[in-house]
Amino acid sequence: MKTRMWPAAFAVGLAAVAAAATVPASAQNRAAPVIHLTMWQQWGGGHERAALDRIIREYEALHPNVRITELPVTNNAKILSAITGGTPPDIIDLGTSLYLGEWAAKGALMPLNGFIRKTHLDTGLFTANSWKPVTYEGKVYGLPFMDFDVGLLYNKKLFRAAGLNPNDPPKTLEQLTADAYKLTRVGPGGRIEQLGFDPVYPGQANGQVATIEDLGWLFGGGWYDQATHRVTADLPANVRALAWEKSFFTKYGAKAMSAFLASAGAYLTPQDPFESGKLAMVYDGPWALAYMKANVPSLFPDIGVAPFPAPSGLSGRSGTTFIDTNPQVIPTGAKHPMAAFQFIAWEATNPQVTATFAQLVANLPQLRHVPSFPWENDPRFRLFMQEAAGTNAHVWPQLTVSTQYGVALGQAEQEATIGGMSAKAALEQVQQSISQALAGAP
Amino acid sequence: MALGLLAPWIVGFFGLFLYPIGISLYYSFTNYDILQPPQWIGFLNYAYMVHDPVFWQAFYNTAYMTVLGVPLSLALGLGLALMVNARVRGVSAYRAIFYLPTIVPTVAVTIIWMWIFNPDYGLLNGLLGLLHLPTPGWLSDPGWSKPALLIMVLWGTVGQTMVVYLAGLQNVSPELMEAAMLDGAGGWARLRAVVLPALGPVTFYSAVTGVISFLQLFTQAFVATSAGGAGGAGDLGAPVHSTLLYSLYLYQNAFQFGHMGYASAMAWVLFAIIFLLTVALFGLGKDLVRGEGGTA
Numbered sequence: 001m002k003t004r005m006w007p008a009a010f011a012v013g014l015a016a017v018a019a020a021a022t023v024p025a026s027a028q029n030r031a032a033p034v035i036h037l038t039m040w041q042q043w044g045g046g047h048e049r050a051a052l053d054r055i056i057r058e059y060e061a062l063h064p065n066v067r068i069t070e071l072p073v074t075n076n077a078k079i080l081s082a083i084t085g086g087t088p089p090d091i092i093d094l095g096t097s098l099y100l101g102e103w104a105a106k107g108a109l110m111p112l113n114g115f116i117r118k119t120h121l122d123t124g125l126f127t128a129n130s131w132k133p134v135t136y137e138g139k140v141y142g143l144p145f146m147d148f149d150v151g152l153l154y155n156k157k158l159f160r161a162a163g164l165n166p167n168d169p170p171k172t173l174e175q176l177t178a179d180a181y182k183l184t185r186v187g188p189g190g191r192i193e194q195l196g197f198d199p200v201y202p203g204q205a206n207g208q209v210a211t212i213e214d215l216g217w218l219f220g221g222g223w224y225d226q227a228t229h230r231v232t233a234d235l236p237a238n239v240r241a242l243a244w245e246k247s248f249f250t251k252y253g254a255k256a257m258s259a260f261l262a263s264a265g266a267y268l269t270p271q272d273p274f275e276s277g278k279l280a281m282v283y284d285g286p287w288a289l290a291y292m293k294a295n296v297p298s299l300f301p302d303i304g305v306a307p308f309p310a311p312s313g314l315s316g317r318s319g320t321t322f323i324d325t326n327p328q329v330i331p332t333g334a335k336h337p338m339a340a341f342q343f344i345a346w347e348a349t350n351p352q353v354t355a356t357f358a359q360l361v362a363n364l365p366q367l368r369h370v371p372s373f374p375w376e377n378d379p380r381f382r383l384f385m386q387e388a389a390g391t392n393a394h395v396w397p398q399l400t401v402s403t404q405y406g407v408a409l410g411q412a413e414q415e416a417t418i419g420g421m422s423a424k425a426a427l428e429q430v431q432q433s434i435s436q437a438l439a440g441a442p
Numbered sequence: 443m444a445l446g447l448l449a450p451w452i453v454g455f456f457g458l459f460l461y462p463i464g465i466s467l468y469y470s471f472t473n474y475d476i477l478q479p480p481q482w483i484g485f486l487n488y489a490y491m492v493h494d495p496v497f498w499q500a501f502y503n504t505a506y507m508t509v510l511g512v513p514l515s516l517a518l519g520l521g522l523a524l525m526v527n528a529r530v531r532g533v534s535a536y537r538a539i540f541y542l543p544t545i546v547p548t549v550a551v552t553i554i555w556m557w558i559f560n561p562d563y564g565l566l567n568g569l570l571g572l573l574h575l576p577t578p579g580w581l582s583d584p585g586w587s588k589p590a591l592l593i594m595v596l597w598g599t600v601g602q603t604m605v606v607y608l609a610g611l612q613n614v615s616p617e618l619m620e621a622a623m624l625d626g627a628g629g630w631a632r633l634r635a636v637v638l639p640a641l642g643p644v645t646f647y648s649a650v651t652g653v654i655s656f657l658q659l660f661t662q663a664f665v666a667t668s669a670g671g672a673g674g675a676g677d678l679g680a681p682v683h684s685t686l687l688y689s690l691y692l693y694q695n696a697f698q699f700g701h702m703g704y705a706s707a708m709a710w711v712l713f714a715i716i717f718l719l720t721v722a723l724f725g726l727g728k729d730l731v732r733g734e735g736g737t738a
Contacts, residue, residue, distance in 0.1 A: 077697040080476050080477065080700070081476070083477065084476050084477060102700075103477070106477035107477055107478065204677075255583060258579050258582040258681065259561035259562055259582060259583075261582070262561050262562075262582035263562035263563055263564075403698055403699055403700075404698075407694075407699075410677055411677075411682075414677065414680065414681055414682045414683075415682055418583075418584060418682060419584060419681075429495075
């Protein structure tokens with residue numbers, strides 16, 4: 001995707017040069033000097049970019065003294081070196097909050113509380129949970145835009161074929177495990193032909209740091225104790241969650257489980273294991289519905305969505321998910337922070353813009369009230385909206401070492417599932433290395 | 443005037459070469475996350491390396507690749523060179539074919555290899571299955587990922603070694619070969635007593651450059667684990683750190699974790715290792731180099 005972006009980026013660059021060349025003449029006719037804002041966005045090219053450009057043109061029409069140039073930039077190293085070098089853009093659409101706290105702690109992002117106060121932005125327009133991923137140590141570092149979460153998606157056709165009731169998705173994790181076994185077919189030589197559930201798929205591909213992140217919360221665990229400022233990777237509940245993941249690898253063999261995934265096509269393509277009907281259940285987000293509709297329309301009506309079930313005895317935790325958003329942030333050193341804030345505030349609080357984008361990318365509106373859009377009328381999509389607003393929606397801990405913590409957790413998941421390590425030992429390793437890193441080890 | 447003409451080089455050499463080298467040495471003694479000014483911490487980065495299990499895992503992976511890769515690359519390169527040195531019809535076509543992999547872009551080739559290594563639908567396991575041989579998980583199996591990586595790297599680099607050996611073979615003195623033949627030396631004896639000693643300098647050159655490039659391996663492992671199949675969206679060094687090479691871990695520290703100081707220290711340690719190994723090889727290589735028809 002990156003390579004295809006270049007011609008487009010080049011064209012935009014040329015356009016920007018052309019615009020810069022022509023603007024001064026027309027600007028002289030106006031009272032206010034023209035402010036040029038640059039925005040680095042993570043939507044890439046394609047229809048998302050076209051929608052963003054429409055939004056920008058609409059804003060420019062309303063604010064004749066503002067010109068906004070957007071560029072697709074997703075490389076964090078590039079973003080960080082631009083901030084360090086003192087030449088950051090005015091606005092960055094981060095795409096995830098996984099390292100928002102980390103960057104904020106290091107002074108790379110501007111706190112927005114002052115702007116919110118000055119412009120009297122009504123924070124009550126947003127759903128309460130939308131603020132969770134953009135808040136670090138009590139301060140807001142980004143405006144939420146297009147929230148996302150995960151739930152249980154399942155293939156009703158495969159349920160029927162396995163003799164399960166397609167309208168009765170599992171209500172407990174134990175039931176999900178039993179259903180998953182029934183939905184699994186193993187061929188000659190132990191090769192998995194169809195799998196009920198794969199605890200490591202799609203893993204971090206869908207925005208979580210690893211599946212274990214959500215499973216830890218589902219089992220009643222957690223990853224950081226705000227009160228004691230302690231990493232809690234090795235909580236017994238987290239260990240039980242990882243042991244549950246491992247049980248699938250013990251049952252079907254680590255080699256067969258890895259081969260199943262390695263042989264499948266890339267995530268969100270018609271060859272991905274869920275879309276191709278080889279995997280019966282996934283812990284994934286609302287956009288999976290949109291991709292299903294586009295890629296395999298024949299299967300789309302047979303996709304069910306349900307809250308991901310919790311272990312029996314913890315039924316209150318069913319529907320556990322991470323909650324994240326596409327934070328619209330202003331990097332430290334931005335030339336026109338106030339103008340930048342005015343744009344992101346307009347963008348993030350505009351109900352029509354929000355509805356349009358939510359429909360386009362099948363993500364959740366960050367606003368409480370938006371005009372009706374087609375996805376919203378699909379009860380399956382609405383379930384994701386309800387979960388995102390619920391009490392079981394959690395955020396990944398915002399720490400100075402969030403990235404490293406996430407990588408270490410993904411690593412522990414691998415160690416336990418295919419590396420033969422015990423769930424306890426794998427998480428104790430994370431506990432030790434991240435506690436050390438948090439304490440300031442290099 | 444002269445200075446003006448030299449200026450581009452001077453700026454390039456000092457600004458883009460010497461300065462980065464010097465500043466990385468300084469950073470290696472600091473805690474530096476790019477965003478905040480570096481803090482001097484003395485030798486702490488180096489001390490931390492000793493106790494970092496992931497560092498040792500990366501070190502082991504790289505040592506594995508080098509220890510197996512360099513001799514294999516020499517042996518295969520020599521073998522191929524001997525084959526395409528024969529006077530048979532179409533020999534230049536064979537030479538071109540064996541050299542071809544070296545000029546194909548590494549990233550594209552790595553992605554093709556990932557398909558070849560695909561456990562269920564890959565070409566390789568398809569062939570192995572036909573022959574009723576075991577079909578490993580290759581890149582998805584921590585026990586097989588390093589051999590798979592090695593095959594990938596060797597396929598792409600052996601052509602280069604072959605060409606260097608081929609050039610060396612043209613230098614083998616025909617008089618010596620003839621004398622050996624008259625003395626009744628068979629093919630194997632001629633190879634051992636005449637050809638190999640004559641190729642000493644080439645072997646030495648290939649060993650030194652081979653060690654250096656194997657210690658710095660990056661692209662193949664980076665592409666194979668960051669492009670990922672359905673599972674890995676970006677597990678550098680997956681599965682279970684089995685392909686986390688030294689350079690990969692260095693990159694991860696610098697650009698994913700923001701541990702620029704630690705990464706700089708790792709770079710200097712790698713430099714020290716390469717330097718010491720090269721010095722050692724030069725010591726060992728004295729005898730090899732002397733082999734060249736008495737001219738060395």
